[in-house]
Amino acid sequence: MERRPRARLELSDQVWEVLAQAGGNVAVLHRHLTAAGGEVPSLASLYRVVHRDLEAGRVLPDRVVVRREREEELTRQALADLALASPGQGDVTREAALRLPRSKSRVAPAVSVAESGSVAGVALPAGARLVETSSVRAVAEAVGQAMAAEGAVCVFGDPGRGKTAAVRMALSEVPAGWKVTWVPVPVRPSVAGMRRAVFDALALPGRFPHTSALADAAVAGALGEARVLVVDEAQRLPVPCLEYLQSLWDHPGTRITLVLCGAGTERALSRLPQLASRIGAWQEVPRLATAEVTAVVTCFHPLWRTVSAEDLTWIDQTSTHGTLRTWAALTTHLQNALLTTADAAVDRALLGRLCQRVAPPL
Template sequence: MARLLELDAAGALTTAHVRAGAQVGGVNVRTVWRWLEAARTEGRMERRPRARLELSDQDWEALAQAGGNMSVLHRHLKESRGEVPSLASLHRMVRRDLQAGRVLPDRTVVRREREKQQTRQALADLALASPRQADAAKEAALRLPRSAPTAASAVPPSGESGALAGVALPTGAQLVRTSSVRAVSEAVGQAMPAEGAVCVFGDPGRGKTAAVRMTLGEIPPGWKVTWVPVPVRPSVAGMRRAVLGALALPGRFPHTSALADAAVAEALGEARVLVVDEAQRLPVPCLEYLQSPWHHPGTRITLVLCGAGSERALSRLPQLASRVGA
């Protein structure tokens, strides 16, 4: 097609050229003329992409719950989307995805996973919701009109717009509790009573920091939260200074490392969640430094390491990685 277009632009294109192109491509001559017209008017030399209906994870879950019954999936799509393909087309779509490697889970496995998720969410709510917040949530629920959408319960109790300190949102956007946020809440909620450690990792831009901030916006009374920013190319001295700066201790910076570590251990004697953001930058010496106050008998710390690739940094120090609960 590119060569035919060149000849067309030079005014040298003939019917013989089009006929030869059709013969080489194994198509009709009229098809080649139609392609040329599309290339002239639309600048397109490939086939026009065709709309392809894809089944979402929720659709596959509905199919699994129905034990693979396609008629049930067809009714589910009608209720959720309105216009759906025929049952035969739906069979072809499912067969195509199964041949591509998609696995249809067993109905019992799906039901068990849903029950586990509900149990985990209940544990997270019990671990992170204080009685005062629970009473406030009940009062807010009583004030809602009966026609209020149930999805409103997914918005965190951080203001009408869902705003949260440290999280920038586009205009009109709201924070909602996705399954990933609930998983982070569950992990941190279970680690806090045991003063354990949690590692939150994932691809950049997936909302790791936002999920941690949403979780720690609802911690019980008596707990404090300290965010420790990791400097670029951190050293032990740099991390010590970062921890002291995050704790905002009064007075001047201690002139020896022993005095600085003693001041940090004293400040960490009260219940506190220590969040280390951008933890993927941490070399082994800095991880050992963070492990030292966490293991100190006089401290009460829940350590949260957050960052894209933080799990790889953590694997360099097995004695710390082995103590991470989630």
């Protein structure tokens, strides 16, 4: 006679989260399940199942990480309720502020754009969304044409205009068979540091080679497939590092589209005419035009829909000056003011005080 199989006790993901919040204390988990009611296994059975799953390779979530994720979820929900409330709805504002975690009641955290349903890699205020402006469409067109020709493109403009966000939006959905690699530029980079940055960005297996020839061979082999190589903050690169990027692009075995992005990148490329002559498109990201401020800002965050068009124009003329990064900072200050001040109204006086916070000292 074969042995009759016994039912296997399994713990759900919710139970593991409770265990993580308890710091791995199985006794606390048993008391929690007992208080919740229903059929509860014995304490010895819980110990045996937890030990079995940990031995099988399951990792117990970090208690700090679980608590932070829970607090961030409560914060996002409270700020979402606040964003949908008008300035006159004081009860909704106070209720949303009371639901915030106590440790984060004065600072509205920035959330990843991927969590808010847009593009990964760009941090925005809670409830905000990226807007497809005319500059974003121009950058997407320039990058797309460069990918079709496997060429190079330079995206430049003053700081805070949204160059990196525009490139990320353009590369959020690439054609099948293409990969996107972002290469971080170290501070005061050298050729050796740039070679190591490219090697690490490609996530190549094994340790970094001890000779430059082996490292270049490994990088060139990984770049043999269709790939977009994005170098942000490229204005930091000296001429030798630019020559290294040019050698990767000119290598006969590589198939890369080179995107150089940063404030002042066009001036850095002027120091190397050989690479500047290979740039197929010079795309500038200008300031946000006054005529499109109202439409862009109201789509950027629902809080600005409660502000009149005249006040939005006044804010742009006095403090933001068409800079999207300044608008994002002002949005965070407005959220904090509405969350921490009872019966706060979005009027010219409040906006004037907040504009002084984002304006640089003269």
